[in-house]
Amino acid sequence: MILVQLVITGLYYVLAGLLALVLVEQFVRERNWQREVLYLIVIVPLVLRLVHLK
């Protein structure tokens, strides 16, 4: 049970990391400044979760 939970938690961290990477890539490619801001706002909570702060 604990192992299953650890695996699921680990997968969620991987998902959060992948999503953050995709958002960074989109931010770099984006031309519209409003969308750039949007990507960055979405990235912040993902990064804070990945570094175990929130």
Next chain:
Amino acid sequence: MISRVATVRKIAFAALTLVVAGAAGIEFSAHRRLREAVVLGPGVTSVKTLGDYFDGVKGTVNDINLYVIEGKEPGGTALVFGGTHPEEPAGRLAAWLLVEHATFDRGRLIVALSANRSATTVTRLGGAYPADYTIETLWGGQTFRMGDRWSNPVDQWPDPEVYIHHPSRQHLAYVDIRNLNRAWPGRPNGTLTERTCFAFMELIRHEQVDLAIDLHEAELQYPVISTIVTHQKGQELATLVSMTLTDLEGFTIGTEFSPLNLHGLSHREIGDHSGAVSLLFEAPEPFLDATRGKTTREQLLTGKDEFVVKAGRHGLLFETIDERGWPIAVRVGRHTSSVAQVLETWTEDHPDRAIVAFGIPRFREVTSKGVGFFLRDPATAGQGRLVFE
């Protein structure tokens, strides 16, 4: 090809984001690491940890301190939980006063100040709660972590779509899988919150706890308020305590019986799964009301809120409130007096398992002198008598 202007703009945005995320991260980290001083009172004979009773929580954020106040003579054992829901500060503060002041002639008391320590390291997501609050004292002030109702997602994540309680298999709200007071009696191979409850159950069984008392606060729009919720084993005890407090102490407190089919709560499961009588106290906390105004430290400590008062005028509350609010001293004093009265009434009925306490600050003392009067100065703590939560 991205223009030079766009490149500069992106660098500026990214730098600004790093500053914002960094500032937020520093604040979250400071909240999680804030050390709260506990000066061991004259009655505290030892400090154990929850991991002493169950390896499944050892070394985790919930391997919390347990303060043991042993009497001179043997008797019964009471266990008090502060911080089951750390967004209800009166519960933790009342437990603090017990640790720093109570002494026992017979029996013993075990106190948890941060029953769900993980939940003391986070506040309500999106709730704009203050990260901490300070109680003014004679020697300055003592700052405490403001917490949440649920374990920190950093310690237990993700939540399921539906939380299926063990062992009843009752379906509960998904987020309550991180609620210590929906996870009783816990299980050894469950989530951190379930393992914490299981560790407490091991403590209760190992130490042969007679009374388990869980200290809470409730919003005024919640019907279970200003009351003692009791397992059926404690109905007579709770009713006597309620009548005595209402008659002698200057505040009104009712009695509610724990529903047989509502699972996961301490007043139900501890009584069902151990020999202990389980009780839960609720004091009024306007800070938790959905109709509150500004969510500030001042509101948290004074319990004053014009919008909650207005809700009361419209008949939406289950407890009265006026411009005097519900100050923290009133809420803490209700809890300390209720604990003291439970021990006294229990002792009258169970002389063979007596728990005779002294020095517990009662309602009138706490409300007249303030909570801070009873918090001891860490600078004056003797060697080995200072612990941090």
